[in-house]
Structures are given as structure tokens and as C-alpha cells.
Amino acid sequence: MLLTMDLPRVIILAVLSCVLIQNIVEAQVPPAKIGQYIHVQQDSNRIYIYGGNLTLIVDRNSWRLSIHDNFTSKVYLQEATEESMRLGFGRWEGKYLDIYQGYLFRIGQIVEWNSATEAAIYNVTKDQNGNGVIATTLKVASNSSSPSAPNMLVSFTDFDERVFTMKVELSSSTEKYNRVGWGYMTPDKNESFYGFGERFNGANQRGHKVGSWLEEGNWGLGRFDPTGKIRVPKGELATYVPMPLLISSKGYGMQLNMYHRSVFDSKTSDQHMHILAETDSMDLTIFCKNSISGTFHKMSEKNGKSLIPPLWAFGPWNQVGDEVAGVSIVNRTKDLLFKEDIPFSHCVNTVHYFPEGGGRDNGKQLRIQNEELLSLGIKSTAYFNAMVSQKWTSAYDYAASSGYFFKTKEGLPYNYSYLATSDFQVSQVDFTNPKAVDWYQQQLDVAIEAGFKGWMYDFGEYTPHDSVSYDGHDGLYMHNLFPLQYQKACFDHLVDVFGTPHSDYAPDFVFYVRSGYLGSQRVTWAHWTGDPSADWNKASGLPAQLVAMLNIGISGMPYSGSDIGGFAWYVDPPPTMELWARWTQLGCFSGLMHEQGSGTGRGPKTHIFDTAEGTRIWRKYAKLRTQLSLYIYYAAHQARESGTPIMRHHILTYPRDSKAMEQEYQYMFGEGILVAPVIEKGVTKLSVYLPVIEDLSNNWVEFFASSKYIEKDGSFRIGFKEYLKGGTTVEVDAPVDNIPIFVRAGYIIITTDPRVQTLSPAKNSSVKTFQSMSHIRHVWAWPMRENDFIASGRLHDDSMYILYYGKIDNCICEFIAFNTPKNITHVVQIAGPWIVKPNGVQTEGGEIKLPKASSVQDLLSKVDNSTVSEWFFDDEMNTMWIKLTPPLFDVFVMGSMDRDIGMN
Numbered sequence: 020m021l022l023t024m025d026l027p028r029v030i031i032l033a034v035l036s037c038v039l040i041q042n043i044v045e046a047q048v049p050p051a052k053i054g055q056y057i058h059v060q061q062d063s064n065r066i067y068i069y070g071g072n073l074t075l076i077v078d079r080n081s082w083r084l085s086i087h088d089n090f091t092s093k094v095y096l097q098e099a100t101e102e103s104m105r106l107g108f109g110r111w112e113g114k115y116l117d118i119y120q121g122y123l124f125r126i127g128q129i130v131e132w133n134s135a136t137e138a139a140i141y142n143v144t145k146d147q148n149g150n151g152v153i154a155t156t157l158k159v160a161s162n163s164s165s166p167s168a169p170n171m172l173v174s175f176t177d178f179d180e181r182v183f184t185m186k187v188e189l190s191s192s193t194e195k196y197n198r199v200g201w202g203y204m205t206p207d208k209n210e211s212f213y214g215f216g217e218r219f220n221g222a223n224q225r226g227h228k229v230g231s232w233l234e235e236g237n238w239g240l241g242r243f244d245p246t247g248k249i250r251v252p253k254g255e256l257a258t259y260v261p262m263p264l265l266i267s268s269k270g271y272g273m274q275l276n277m278y279h280r281s282v283f284d285s286k287t288s289d290q291h292m293h294i295l296a297e298t299d300s301m302d303l304t305i306f307c308k309n310s311i312s313g314t315f316h317k318m319s320e321k322n323g324k325s326l327i328p329p330l331w332a333f334g335p336w337n338q339v340g341d342e343v344a345g346v347s348i349v350n351r352t353k354d355l356l357f358k359e360d361i362p363f364s365h366c367v368n369t370v371h372y373f374p375e376g377g378g379r380d381n382g383k384q385l386r387i388q389n390e391e392l393l394s395l396g397i398k399s400t401a402y403f404n405a406m407v408s409q410k411w412t413s414a415y416d417y418a419a420s421s422g423y424f425f426k427t428k429e430g431l432p433y434n435y436s437y438l439a440t441s442d443f444q445v446s447q448v449d450f451t452n453p454k455a456v457d458w459y460q461q462q463l464d465v466a467i468e469a470g471f472k473g474w475m476y477d478f479g480e481y482t483p484h485d486s487v488s489y490d491g492h493d494g495l496y497m498h499n500l501f502p503l504q505y506q507k508a509c510f511d512h513l514v515d516v517f518g519t520p521h522s523d524y525a526p527d528f529v530f531y532v533r534s535g536y537l538g539s540q541r542v543t544w545a546h547w548t549g550d551p552s553a554d555w556n557k558a559s560g561l562p563a564q565l566v567a568m569l570n571i572g573i574s575g576m577p578y579s580g581s582d583i584g585g586f587a588w589y590v591d592p593p594p595t596m597e598l599w600a601r602w603t604q605l606g607c608f609s610g611l612m613h614e615q616g617s618g619t620g621r622g623p624k625t626h627i628f629d630t631a632e633g634t635r636i637w638r639k640y641a642k643l644r645t646q647l648s649l650y651i652y653y654a655a656h657q658a659r660e661s662g663t664p665i666m667r668h669h670i671l672t673y674p675r676d677s678k679a680m681e682q683e684y685q686y687m688f689g690e691g692i693l694v695a696p697v698i699e700k701g702v703t704k705l706s707v708y709l710p711v712i713e714d715l716s717n718n719w720v721e722f723f724a725s726s727k728y729i730e731k732d733g734s735f736r737i738g739f740k741e742y743l744k745g746g747t748t749v750e751v752d753a754p755v756d757n758i759p760i761f762v763r764a765g766y767i768i769i770t771t772d773p774r775v776q777t778l779s780p781a782k783n784s785s786v787k788t789f790q791s792m793s794h795i796r797h798v799w800a801w802p803m804r805e806n807d808f809i810a811s812g813r814l815h816d817d818s819m820y821i822l823y824y825g826k827i828d829n830c831i832c833e834f835i836a837f838n839t840p841k842n843i844t845h846v847v848q849i850a851g852p853w854i855v856k857p858n859g860v861q862t863e864g865g866e867i868k869l870p871k872a873s874s875v876q877d878l879l880s881k882v883d884n885s886t887v888s889e890w891f892f893d894d895e896m897n898t899m900w901i902k903l904t905p906p907l908f909d910v911f912v913m914g915s916m917d918r919d920i921g922m923n
Contacts, residue, residue, distance in 0.1 A: 055178055056151030059143060066140060068155060071178035073307055082106060082135035082159055086307055088181070095271055095307040096203045104202035104291045106135040107161065108171060108189060111198055111297070120435040120481045121235030122253055123280075129198060133161035133168060141172060153178075158190075167193045181308055182317055184276070187301040199301040202293035205285065210269055211680070212285060212292070213670055216262030216535070217548065217571040217579075219563040220248075220255040221683055222668055225285050231261035232280045233480040233499060233534055236550045239558025241590035247557025255558060258567075259480055259549045260535035261499070262574045264318065265292075268670070268680065272306040272314035274322075274537065278500040297495070311674040315573070319662025322575050323541030326514075326525035327659045330789065331398050332545060332578075332611065333651045334364025334778040335641040341369075341616025342628050349391045356395060356776050356786060360733065361638045362645040364778040365529070366392055366399040369617065372466050372474070374406040374437060374445050376414055382469045389470025396781030396788050398472040400529060403463070405478060405505050406437060406445035414462075415446070423448055423455035425486040425494075433486045447481060450504035451497075452489035460512040472528050479505050479534030502534040503542065510542040523659050531580075531611070539576060540662075545611060546571065546579045553585025553594040553618065555700045560585065561602055562684060562698040568609060569686055572664030573671065578655070579664070580611025584627065588620030597755055599627040600636045601697050604758035607640040608694040610665045635730075636756050642733035646770040646797070648778055648789065649814055654689040656815040665689060669710060676746070679710035691766035691812070693719065695759040705753045709761065711746040716804040718742040718764035721749075723757045725850065727896065734773035736875065737799045738896030739850040765803030767812030767820045769796055772882075795882060798847040800834075805852065808832035816840075822849065825911045831857060834901065836908040844885055846878075847901040849912070853892075857899050859913040860890040869901070869910070878902050 057070030061079065068075040073095075074087040082105065086095040099105050113127010141158035145151060154176035161168060169192035177184040187199050211223040216231070218224065237250045237257040248255055263281045264274035275281050279298040287293065294303065304321065308314040339351045346354070348366065355361045370385065371377040378385060378401060389399050407415050407424070418424060424432040424446040437445040449455050466474060479502035486494040509530050517526035531545035539546075548567045554560040564581035571579050583606040584594050594602075606612040614637075618624055627633040654665045663671065667687040669679040685695040685707060695707040709719045725738040742764060743749055751759045762768070771789060778789045800822050803809040808831065810822040818839040825833040831853075836845055860869040872878035872891040878900055881887045890901045890912075899912060 056146070056153060057155065057175075057178055059140065059152060059155045061140060066138060066157065068175055070175075071183055072181050073178075073183065075175060075183070077138050077157065079138050082138050086305065088307070096305070099202040099204055099291045099293070101202075101288070101291065102134040102162070103132060104288060104293050106159065106171065106173070106187070106201045107133050108169075108187075108196050108200070108299070109133060109198040110194070110196050115484050117483075117485075119235075119438075120483050122257075123232050123234060123484070132198075133163035135159045135171060136162050138173075144176070165194065169194075169196070171199075177304070179317075182304065182306050184302065184304045186303075189299050196299050198295060198297060199299060200293060200295040201301065201303065202291045204290060205292050206290055207269075208289065210267060212265050212267060212283070213570075213668070214262065214264045214266045214272070214574045215283065215570065216264075216537075216574045217258045217260035217567045217576075218256060219250070219258065219559065219567045221566060222570055222573070222670070224283070226289070227256060228282055228284045228286045229256055230280060230282045231263040231275075231499065231536075233259060233261060233502065233536065235259075235480055236587075237559065238552050238587060238590075239554075239556035239560060239563070241552065241554050241556050241560075243590065244556065244558065247562070250558040259533050260539065260546070260571060260574075260576070262535075262537045264537060264574060266311060266314050266318075266573065266670070268311070268674075270308055270310045270314060272308070272318060274304050274318065276302040276304060276537075278496055278498075278536070280495070280499070311670055315663075315671060316661055319575055322538050324575075324659055324662050325540045325544045325577055327523055327655050328525050328529060328544045328578060329527050330648065330652055331364040331778040332529045333644075333648050333655070334612070335362065335644055336365040336367050336580075336611065336613040337363045338367040338369070338614055338616035342626060349388060352392060352395055352397055359634065359638065360776075361634075362641050362733075362776045364397065364645075366397050367475075367613070368399050368401050368471070371402045372462065373402075373404045374408040374411065376408075376411040378469060379465065382465070385469040385471075393470065393779075394782040396777035396779045396783070396786045398527075398529075398779055399470065400473040400475065400531075401466045401469075401471045403466070403474045403476055403530075405448045405450075405459075405501075406481070407448065408437065409434070409444045409446075418448070418455070418458065419446065421454065421458070422489065423452060423458055425449045425482065425488060425497075428485065428487055433483055435481065435483060447486075448505075449489045450501070450508050451492070455489070456508045459508055463509060463512055473530045476506070476509060476530045476532045479532070499536045502532070502536055503538060506532055506535070506539060506542040531613075535576065543576070544578060546576050547611065547613060548579065548581045550586040550618075551582055552590065553588040553598065553620065553624070554591040555598065555698070556591075561598065561605065565605060565684060565696060565698060568666050569668040572610075572666050573668055575662055577658035577662065577664035578610040579666065580606065580609045580613045582615035582618075583613060584615045584618075584624075586615055586618040588618065588624065593620060593622060593625045595625070596627070596630060596633050597700065599625070599633055600755050601758075603627060603637055603640050605696045605698075607644045608666075608688045608692070608696070608758070608760070612641075612644050638733065639728060639756065642773060643735065645775055645778065646735070646773055647768070648771055648775075649769050649796070650689055650691075653813060653815045657690075673710040675713070676710045678708055678746075682708055688760075691763045691768060692722075693761040693763070695761075697753050697758065703753050703755070704750055705759050706748055706750050707759055707761070708748045709743055709745050712763060714765065714803070715807060715809075716742075716764045717745040718804050719745060719761040720764055720801045720850075721751060722760045722762055724751065725896075732773055735799075736893070736896055736898065737801075737848045737850045738893075738898050739801070739852055740897075742804065742852075762799075762801055764801050765807075765810045766801065767810050767822065768799040769812055769814055769818070769820060770799065771795075772797065794842050794885075795844050795846065796839075798836075798845055800847065800849045802832070802849070802851045827863060827911060829913055829915055830911045831855060831914045833909070833911050836903070839908060841905055843905065844882065845901075845903045845908075846882060847899075847903065849899040849901075850897055853897055853899070855914040856894075857890075857892050857912050857914045860901055860910050861913060862907070862910060867907070872900075872902075875900055
């Protein structure tokens with residue numbers, strides 16, 4: 020068994036060889052580390068700062084910064100030449116309008132702007148031992164005519180490998196300035212700008228002024244706006260989760276490490292990007308990497324990465340109480356699992372613990388209900404936000420008297436209007452007060468004691484601009500910081516009480532957030548896109564949610580979902596069954612699959628379970644989602660390691676394919692699956708661009724066109740019709756029950772058994788859980804190309820699956836399950852363009868020859884028999900089936916053939 024033993028080592032050695040070669044090349048340039056010494060020198064015209072493999076050059080007599088690579092001729096960035104775009108500071112005068120705290124309304128303008136002129140070295144900072152320089156500060160004058168105008172103190176610090184931070188502060192002045200800006204040249208109009216957090220209008224923000232200030236939901240005008248560009252009340256760029264970070268298609272990136280509102284402006288001038296901080300300082304990190312992936316991963320290191328959610332978070336979420344009128348949550352759960360064979364793992368309960376104190380009067384009944392759900396393997400979540408209603412008298416009076424709320428400038432609790440089913444007054448918990456944090460965590464415990472395993476963690480966008488926090492900051496500073504503190508209160512409590520210190524894994528809870536800011540991924544592990552309109556509108560409906568999920572993934576939050584079915588239907592009628600179906604399909608291939616059974620609008624909401632056809636479609640994708648749980652869980656481990664989201668915009672996966680990067684409504688779901696959701700009404704054919712795969716194959720396989728869904732048990736039988744070449748646009752059928760998805764040829768997907776009903780353990784032995792069925796794994800393999808019997812796949816537990824050339828006579832290919840648990844039964848499907856029909860399966864020396872089953876159904880009927888291994892070839896689907904029971908993990912597919920012919 021030389022090949023069997025050596026193949027993994029061959030692969031590992033090949034990978035290690037590439038790494039070693041790369042290290043040899045890079046050894047000529049020792050990698051920098053944060054705090055590495057820098058060197059500063061100057062002549063009569065320029066100041067030179069060397070650090071982190073970069074050279075920063077500043078023109079002394081007419082300030083202008085340029086950033087160069089030390090070892091190539093590359094110039095990463097050059098500061099703008101126009102005065103208004105260069106480094107400078109100014110003053111905004113105007114008035115904030117208190118119309119509704121969920122949105123920023125103001126009128127005003129910048130009345131003074133002063134641009135940088137001369138620069139001189141102000142000081143250098145050595146490390147704590149005095150051994151070397153780690154930062155330098157320049158004193159920069161301006162063209163202000165005021166004798167009392169301050170100088171700018173510009174520091175360059177935190178040098179890493181092609182990364183550094185530029186900090187700008189103003190020296191003391193009798194005048195109050197509240198704006199600092201810096202800009203650079205962007206003459207290549209093909210350069211694109213990505214990131215900026217959750218944005219609904221598109222991925223490339225070139226030509227926009229992108230502000231970062233959390234705001235409430237904004238909605239399109241439905242059928243009244245066919246362009247899908249109008250989003251009210253605050254415009255197409257408004258978002259719950261702004262992040263002041265940018266990743267350029269040229270490979271570099273930057274982010275503002277600050278909480279005041281800021282603007283990235285490539286609209287005012289199509290030749291420049293101007294960055295404006297709405298305060299008297301700027302803290303900007305610049306990533307001068309040579310690739311998008313390099314910048315993305317470096318940003319992930321700086322901003323943090325999410326913990327790995329519990330497995331059940333990746334199963335279907337059902338808002339069970341809103342599905343069928345008159346049926347209890349427990350009975351509806353039993354109907355889903357046992358009568359309708361619809362798997363799900365998470366019951367979304369809408370009981371509101373905040374802002375009015377719900378759930379406290381019936382805590383015992385909720386506990387009993389949740390214990391029944393847990394016995395069925397279903398985890399349940401509730402609802403929290405950070406507001407306390409004046410109607411909840413006991414809690415409000417206690418928190419107010421204890422100083423737990425944000426305050427007015429007069430020192431009183433800050434009240435504002437909360438618009439929900441009714442309008443009432445609330446105050447907002449102030450998490451800068453440690454005692455307020457403790458009190459709020461005690462409120463979370465009330466829900467935990469009732470058996471809930473998490474909650475919707477709603478709102479976070481309302482911090483008033485003129486409020487004052489316990490630690491003395493005003494609302495202009497606290498507004499964007501608030502969601503981080505709000506989220507950290509929950510994160511710390513769950514991790515400290517129920518987690519494992521320094522673990523990569525989240526506790527067995529899910530709290531999913533709507534709001535966020537730069538770094539939210541450090542303190543959360545689930546996000547949803549807020550309250551979408553229940554329509555096809557590109558401003559706020561189904562298409563906009565897809566765009567938002569991809570953008571927030573680019574920005575560092577890896578687990579995002581949307582309300583399947585939408586939330587608001589005031590402009591258009593309630594969601595149609597077609598919209599429900601298309602949204603269900605998108606949900607299946609989102610970070611989280613969350614069915615939204617409620618909402619607000621004109622008239623009652625429809626539901627996908629209203630019709631037999633809707634129920635059938637939901638079951639199909641709930642089955643598929645559950646079967647893909649191992650694949651998704653592996654992607655979650657990749658997110659923890661590298662920050663890479665589960666839903667991957669093509670800029671993260673195919674950055675050298677310019678056409679792929681232009682695609683707004685398709686993406687990679689994990690490593691191997693390309694998804695192209697239908698996001699327009701009435702569409703049943705779709706044009707899809709297949710990116711160029713930079714390996715030997717460059718082949719894709721359309722999944723639903725070649726595979727078969729078995730209605731009876733919810734399983735999938737994969738097949739093969741043809742390879743589709745990367746770099747081409749194909750038109751595919753997309754009937755209302757199918758979503759166009761494509762698998763990268765050469766990829767192996769490992770799935771759970773189709774009988775699995777939930778991803779959590781259950782006390783009820785009638786429930787087929789992930790854990791009770793974990794001894795069975797299904798393997799879907801598509802060889803890389805004609806004449807190449809190569810495919811591979813991995814799991815989070817380091818299991819590796821390989822399809823490779825078999826090096827014995829008359830062998831078509833070898834299948835190896837490497838490093839897998841010893842008790843696993845594998846059901847393998849290999850789909851491809853066979854030109855020689857397999858006639859047997861055996862071990863290498865032929866000591867064991869597997870018997871042939873009479874049919875696929877015959878083979879599957881013996882899956883639970885752990886002693887029978889056999890095979891069958893499905894002529895209709897062009898698929899080889901192999902059932903392997905322990906201890907068989909390595910077999911050869913045989914056929915009478917020329918060794919060089921292989922597949923065609």
C-alpha cells in the first residue's frame with residue numbers, strides 16, 4: 020500500500036516545499052514586527068522614514084506624503100496635490116436636529132479649512148529600553164492666516180511588515196477645530212474600493228461619499244422605484260454596521276481606528292480619495308500589502324476574529340410560533356420533525372425581555388417549554404435590546420436612580436422615543452458604567468434561567484449625539500462605540516460563565532446582532548442584516564440583503580444572515596410564494612438561515628408554509644442546509660483561522676479575475692460552491708459568470724442540472740452532465756424550486772446523513788440528531804477534469820478525503836479517507852464523465868473485493884449495517900457509489916481500460 024501511505028505525505032511535502040521556497044525568497048527581507056525599529060533621516064527638501072519594509076517620504080517645504088516599497092520601485096500611495104484634498108484641519112459649524120434618535124439629521128458646513136505646508140521633525144520615540152526608534156512625530160504647519168491656528172503633530176508608528184499607522188493631532192489652540200482630513204491620488208478609474216461594513220447599495224463604493232455612523236433601517240420604495248436606488252430616509256449608504264475601512268482592488272487598504280463619524284470620499288473628485296474625521300484628530304492605519312488577501316488577513320489580525328459558533332447555529336432557524344396559527348410551539352416543533360420531516364435546530368422565540376420586562380411573569384412556563392424543546396434537540400432564543408421603557412417601572416426607577424443610563428448634559432436620564440407597535444419613552448443602558456454592566460448581565464441570566472440559549476440582540480444605533488456617558492464622553496464619540504460595549508457585555512458574560520478561557524469556540528449560545536462597528540467581530544459570532552422590505556427592491560429587499568451580507572464579510576464579520584421572507588411590507592403587498600422561495604434558497608447558502616415569520620406592514624403576512632408547494636421548497640433547502648452542516652462548520656473554522664467569511668465575494672476568492680470581481684449577486688459559499696441566487700421576480704433563466712480557477716482544471720459542475728433531489732427522504736444523488744469552463748458566462752435554468760449553484764471540479768464535499776433532524780443532542784430517542792448519526796458520512800466527489808482523477812476535501816477535525824490516480828493495473832481511481840474517526844461508515848458518490856464503466860472495487864492487493872449492490876436503493880438500505888461494504892454504478896447519473904464500513908478507508912475503483920485514458 021505504498022501509494023496509500025505516501026499520498027498524504029506527498030501532498031504535505033508539496034505544500035511545505037512551496038512554503039519553504041517562499042520563505043527563502045522572503046528571507047532576503049526580514050519580516051518586520053509591530054514596534055520594530057525605524058530609521059529617520061532628512062535633507063534640505065525631504066524627510067525619510069524607513070520601517071516595515073516601507074519608505075515614507077515627506078516633502079518638507081510643501082507637505083506631501085508618498086509611500087514606497089523598500090525593495091521594488093512600487094509607489095503605493097501619493098498624497099493629493101489639491102489643497103482641499105491634502106492633509107489639513109478645519110471647523111464645521113451647524114446644528115443637529117433632534118427629529119428621531121435612530122437617524123442623524125443636521126444642517127451645517129465646513130466654514131474654514133487649513134492645509135498642511137512645511138514639516139519638520141518634532142521628536143522621535145525610542146523603545147522602553149532606549150535601544151532604537153519605534154516612532155517619529157513631525158510638526159506640520161498650515162496655510163491658516165490665523166495667528167492662533169494650531170500646528171499638526173503627525174506621528175508615524177506601529178510599523179509592521181508593510182503596515183503602519185499615521186496619527187494626526189492638533190497642538191493647543193484657542194480656537195476649536197473639529198475636522199481633520201487627508202487624501203491621496205486615485206488616477207486609475209478602474210480602481211475599486213471595497214469594505215466599509217454592511218452596505219446595501221453595492222460592493223464597489225468608488226464614486227460615493229461613504230460615511231460611518233450607525234443608523235436605523237432604511238427602506239426602498241418598492242414598485243414605485245424600479246431603479247432600486249432610493250433608500251429612505253437617509254439614502255443608499257445608510258447602514259446598521261458602518262466600518263471605516265477600505266480595501267482597494269490594487270491590494271492596499273486602510274482603516275480609521277476611531278469612533279467619531281468619518282467619511283471616505285471618492286465622489287467629490289474622481290481623481291482622489293479623501294478621508295475626513297469629524298473630530299480634532301485622526302488615527303489611520305495603512306496596509307501596503309501587494310494583494311487583496313494579504314490586506315484582508317492583516318486587517319483581520321488587527322480587528323479580531325469571531326469565535327466559532329456552536330454547530331446548531333448553522334442549522335435552519337424557524338420562528339415556530341408564527342408558522343401555524345393555533346398550534347403551540349412544542350406541538351409545531353413535533354409536527355415539523357415527525358410529521359413533515361423538516362429538519363431545524365433553532366427555535367426563534369419572540370418573547371421580549373427588554374425594553375418592557377417581558378418573560379418575567381411566565382418564566383416557569385417558558386422553562387418547561389424550553390426543556391421540552393431541548394429534549395427534542397431544539398435550542399431556543401429570546402429577545403433583548405439595550406433600552407428600558409418607563410412603563411417597566413421597577414427596572415426603570417432602579418436603573419435611573421443607580422446611574423445606569425446615558426444622561427443629558429444636565430445630569431438627568433436621557434429619554435427618547437421608541438417606535439415599535441406603540442410609541443413610548445425609553446432610556447438607554449450606559450455600558451461605560453461597570454455596575455450597569457453587572458446589572459444588565461443579571462437580566463440576561465433571567466432568560467438563561469428560563470432555558471433560553473441566546474437571543475436576538477437588537478438595536479444599538481440610537482445613542483443620542485448630545486448625551487453624556489458615565490465616563491464623561493459625549494454622544495458624538497459614544498455613538499459608534501456603543502454597539503461594541505453593548506456586545507462586549509453579553510460576550511464577556513457568556514464566555515466567562517459558560518465558555519472555556521482562550522478557546523476558539525463560542526459557548527453553547529447564540530446572540531445575533533443587528534448593529535456593529537469596526538471590531539464587532541471580536542465580541543460577536545452571529546449577525547443579521549436588520550429589517551428588510553419584503554420585496555424584490557434593490558434598495559432594501561432581497562437583492563440588497565445579499566449585497567449587505569457580502570460587504571460585511573469583506574469587512575471582517577464572517578457569519579451573517581437575513582430575515583427570510585422580509586420584515587416590512589408597507590409599499591408592496593406581503594411576500595409572494597415566489598419571493599419566499601427565492602429568499603429561502605439564499606438563506607440556505609447564507610452564513611445563517613433565519614426564517615422570519617413576523618414583521619410589520621399592510622395586512623397579515625404570508626408564510627412559506629401556507630401552501631404545500633412552499634412547504635416542499637422549504638423542506639428541500641432545510642434538508643440541504645442540514646446535510647451541508649459539516650461543510651459549513653469547516654468554513655467556520657477557516658473564518659476563525661483567517662477571518663475569511665462563509666459567504667465570499669469574488670474579490671476574496673478570485674482577485675485576479677476582473678470580471679468575477681464585478682459580479683454583485685454571486686459569491687462563493689465556502690471553498691467549493693459558487694452560488695448565484697435569483698434576485699429578480701419572474702426569472703427562470705439566469706446568466707452566471709464562472710470565474711477562472713487557477714489550477715489544472717478550470718472546470719465547474721452545475722449542481723442541480725446534474726443531480727437529483729429525492730423527495731421521499733430529502734437526500735441528494737449527485738451526477739455529471741458536463742464540465743463548464745471558468746472564464747465563461749453560462750445561461751442556466753432556474754425554476755422556482757432551484758437555485759443555480761456550481762461546484763468547483765476537483766472538490767469533495769462531506770455531508771451528514773439526510774435523516775438528521777437537528778444539529779443538537781436530544782433526549783428523545785426518536786429524534787435523529789447529528790450526534791446520533793455522526794458515524795455515517797456522505798461524500799460527494801467531482802474529479803478535477805478529463806484524465807485527472809484528482810479531488811480533495813477536508814473537515815474541521817482534520818479528516819481529509821482524496822480521489823487520486825490508482826497505481827495498480829486496470830484501476831480507474833483510488834479513494835482515500837485519511838485521518839478520519841475509526842468508526843465512520845462512508846457513503847461515497849463519485850460523479851464524472853466515465854468512458855470506462857467501473858466493474859469492481861477492491862483494496863490494493865485485491866485481498867478484499869467489494870460485492871456489487873443490485874441498485875442504489877439496495878446499497879442505501881444497508882447504510883446502517885456496519886459490516887457490509889459494497890458498490891454500484893448508476894448509469895443514469897454517471898455516478899459511482901461506494902459504501903465503506905470500518906476498517907475500510909482506502910479502496911480502488913477498477914475497470915478494464917488503458918491506464919492513460921481515464922475520464923473523458
